[in-house]
Amino acid sequence: MDPFSSPSPLDSSSGQSAASAEALMDQLKNQLAQAYAEEFFETIRSKCFAKCITKPGTSLSGSESSCISRCVDRYIEATELDGQEPPYKTASITGFATLTLPSILYLIACANPRGKL
């Protein structure tokens, strides 16, 4: 391709380069955002399990549920205080926090007297 000619509508190679560079950047951004969100969520899960589940039973009690709900909200608030935009801001995470598979497995393992899944 002649470097001195302007790209014609039929010359799509530079267009493709720009488009695929942009696609790559978007993909990288998404992957980083995803990784950050997963780590953030796991931190919250761990903290709130420690704070709220003191004596695991066979199911989540009402007070444990509301403790987890408050804990998630407070941790998100603490993250905002530190000037960081949390990946989740809606209250729907509170239900999420109790129902993800690692949390369920952890709760089941604690509830089982033999300590096995």
Add this chain to the structure above:
Amino acid sequence: MDNSPELQRFLEQEKHKAMISEMVGKLTNECWDKCITGAPGSKFSSSESACLTNCAQRCIITFLEALEVIGFRS
């Protein structure tokens, strides 16, 4: 496309953002442990929020200032 300056600049920015993100995550993690001693309430008590603010301010600003001194500007 592979080594375009735009892509390089983008990667540097994302790396910088990821560093800050990780640092703030660790900070929040540790300050939470230090400051929220009991069960979480429906809002922070005044001593809890003062503790979190102090913890954050002392550590994060010092760290960012240190980064600037080293020459890593945002």
